Amino acid sequence: GFGWMLFAKPSASLVWGIEDIVGAQFATVFRDDGTEDTVLSSIHMGLLFSTIGLGCSIGPMLLNTVSDARKPYTLQRACLIGFIFLGLGWFVISFVDTFPQFLWGSFLRTMGSGAAWVYSTLVLQALCESSFLGRVLALEHTLTTLFEAATSFLAGNLSSSKGLDENQLALLGACMGLVVVIVWGIYYSLSLGAAHPRFNSMNTPQNNYEIVGIEAKEIEIEGNFVNNSNSNSDSLQKSDGLV
Secondary structure (H helix, E strand, C coil), X not given: CCHHHHHHHHHHHHHHCCHHHHHHHHHCCECCCCCECHHHHHHHHHHHHHHHHHHHHHHHHXXXXXXXXXXXXXXXXXXXXXXXXXXXXXXXXXXXXXXXXXXXXHHHHHHHHHHHHHHHHHHHHHHCCHHHHHHHHHHHHHHHHHHHXXXXXXXXXXXXHCCCCHHHHHHHHHHHHHHHHHHHHHHHHCCCHXXXXXXXXXXXXXXXXXXXXXXCCCCCCCCECCEECCCCCXXXXXXXXXX
């Protein structure tokens, strides 16, 4: 089954959960006397949020060109690519020294997090029965929030009690991202989850429909339809008998 895909987004939140701590540290500007320059810090924070929004928008749009909702394995593949960008973004940030460099790393990172967010949900929407979908998405969002909060708490604790700076925290995020990529990469390579052949066959129940009784007309609806013009009954049936 595809049940483990429920944990795709929560596992990604373990990686992006440190973003608030790291972002605040990079955005904060101090004067020579040690006091904070609140005006410049606010500008930096605004630029950071703008970059995050841009990355979260562009990432899914780019991967939309190589994904197809009628082929669920492409959605899982796009999610995996998002994990790669997410970890790679943290790896880049672990080496930066200036705020503009941090913005570029954040853009790369949020391209990945945006893709992981969108395509992990699309997999569930494509394969989960409608009667369970609401509860499944609610559980997914709950786990995502809990995992993100746990990682944020860990990052704050490591920063305050262990003295880890923003670059070291970013490196921690990159290491966590590597683990996530390895785990989900193996999962995908074994054709598990949405990559299972039974979800991508042209004869799957999701795509296999039969139209009965439409005279001499060709109808294009998403899915594979068979037109039987010799019947007088106008009905739409799934060939496997499921509604």
